[in-house]
Amino acid sequence: MAGITSADVARESGVSRTTVSYVLTGREGVTISEETRRRVRETAVRLGYAPSAAARALRTGRSDLVLCILPDWPVGPVMETLLDELADELSGRGLSVLVHHGRRTRPLADLWRAVTPRAVIGFAPFADEDLLMMRQAGIQVLGTLGEDHRPDEDGPSETQLAIGDLQARHLAAGGARRLGYAWPTDRRLEDFARDRLLGVQRACVDLGLSEPVVHPVALDVPAATAVRGWRDQGVTGVTAYNDDVALAVLAGLRAEELSCPGDIRVVGVDDVPAAALAAPALTTVAQSIEVQARYLAALVLADLDGSEEKPSPPGPGLRLVERESG
Template sequence: MAGITSADVARESGVSRTTVSYVLTGRDGVNISAETRRRVRETAIRLGYAPSAAARALRTGRSDLVLCLLPDWPVGPVIETLLDELADGLSGRGLSVLVHHGRGSRPLTDLWRAVTPRAVIGFAPFAEDDLLAMRQAGIQVLGTLGEEHQPQPDLPSRSQLEIGALQVRRLAERQGARIGYAWPPDPRLEVFARDRLLGVQRACSELGLPDPHVLPVALDVPAAVTAVRAWREQGVTAVAAYNDDVALAVLAGLRAEGLDCPGDCAVVGVDDVPAARLAAPPLTTVSQSIEVQARYLAALVLADLDGSEEKPGHPGHGLHLVERESA
C-alpha cells in the first residue's frame, strides 16, 4: 500500500501519532505498555510503514548518516574494504554510511545541508570555510587520521613514505640490487605514487643504492613487457610496484619474457589484495591493515556521539611486509 503515514498506523492501532513516533523510534523513558508497543509495531509491519529518515532529520536536526567524502580516486579493494568495515562498525548504533565521490564542481555545503549528517569523514583536506561551516552546524568532522583536517597537505605522507621504504628494505637484501619503480597508469593516483616513490628514493639513498629506474606500467601484458625490457637494459633486478595491480602486471611481463621471479627479478607490491596470494609466484607485498584504520574511524565517531572526553588512540598506520615467493 502506497502513501502510508504514521497517522494511518496510529488510527489502526488506536493510539496517538506521538505514541507511534515514540514506539518506532525506540525512545526510552516514556511510559508505554509492552502490549501497546507490540500492537504499534505489528500494525506498522502489516501496513508497510517505515519512519521517514527525512522527517526524523527535520525533528532532530540530524540524520542517521555518516558522510564519507572521497576525492576523485579509483575505487579498488582497499577503499572498498575500508568502507565496508566502517559501515559494519557503525551499523550497531543505527548509523549508515553515505559515500560521496568528489567529482564535478558541486559545493560541499549543498551536500551536507541536504543530508544533515551526524558526522563527516574526509579522505582529503577540507577547505577552511567548509570546515568552519560544518562545525558551526554541530557536525562532527574527521580526517582519515582522526584530526579535523590536515593543515599541510603539500607535505609528503609519512605512511606513504614508509610504504616505499619497506619495499626497498626487502628488495635491498638481494646482492647488488638495482631497483626499478613501476608507476601506476591512472593519473588520479599520482598523489600517492609520488610519496611512495619518494620513500623508495630516500631508502635507496640511505642504503647506498642507485636511484630507482622509474617506468609507467599499464595494466596489460604488452606494456609490462616493454617496461621489463627497459629495466633489463638498465640492469634492474628488483621492482617496487605502486600497488599489487601494477605488480601483477610486472609479473605477467616477466613471464612473457621467459624470466624467473625472483631469480631474474624480484617484485614487491602494496595492499595485499586477494589476488596477490594467487599470483605466480605469490606476491610479496606491503599491507596497510585497512580494517584496523576503519575500526578506529568508527570508534572516533561513536566516542563523539557518546560525548566521551577520552578519544580512542590512533592505532598507527599498521604497515607490515607480507613475505611471499616474489621477493
C-alpha cells in the first residue's frame, strides 16, 4: 500500500497542499484560520501522515539530523547513555541524532554530503580540510567541549586526569601507600587510559607516593597475572581503567585467593549496573552523563539559533560511589 502523502491530506481536508505544508511545518506569517489548522492536523493524524524527511531535506537543503562522529571506540554503557540523553534533549526541537563510527574507510565528506545534517558533533578532532569544508557548506560543527575540534588538540583531557586523581586520592585516604593501575588491552582505549594513568601519577607525586605499578588487564580472563605482580610489589590499592577492567581484577583476586578490600582495594570508573552486583560491590567513579548530554544539546541549539550567548561547560561532574571493594 502506498504511503499517505500531503496531497491525500489536502484532498481530505478540502485545502491546498501549500496550506497543508504551512500548517504542518508551523509556518509563521501566513493567515490561516484556527478551524482550518485544526481540520488539517486532525486529518493528518487520522490518515497516519508523516512528513517526508527526504523531501524536507530537498526543500530546505538540510535534514533534521544532528550527526555525531565517533572514532573507532568501543561503545559501552556510558557512551550509550550519553547518546540516548542527547537524542532525548534534541527531539523536543524536532531533531534526530545519527551516530557514525569512524572507520576511515571513506572520506568524511561523503557522509555529510549524503545526509545533509543541521549540525555535526565531533567526539575526536576533525582534520582541517574536513572542518573547512563543513563550515563552507553552512554546517554547524562542534567538538564535545563546544570548540572546533582540530588535530592539534593533543594535550591530556582534564576530565580524564580528574578521574585518575580522584581514584588515587580515595585509595590513599584509605591507607593504600602503593598503588597499581589496571591498563586495558583494547588499543582503541589507549588515549583515555594514558590520561587517566597520568592523573593517578600526578596524584601519587602530590601525595608523596611511589610511581603506580602498571599491569595490562584483559577482559576475557581473570587478571591473576596482574594481581600476582601487584602483590609481589606491595600494591594495596588498584585504580582500574574502568569498571569492566576492575571486574576482571576482582576475578583475579579471587583466583589468587586474595581478599578485597583486605589485601588489595579496587576502584573502577563508570558505575555500570554490574558494579553494584559484583562480589564485593565495586567502588567506582561516576560521571554526570546526563549533564554532559544537556550541555551538548544546548550548544547545538544555541548555534542553530544564532545565539551569541553560549552555555558554560558544566565541568567533569565526577563523584565517588563508595562500596565494599574500596
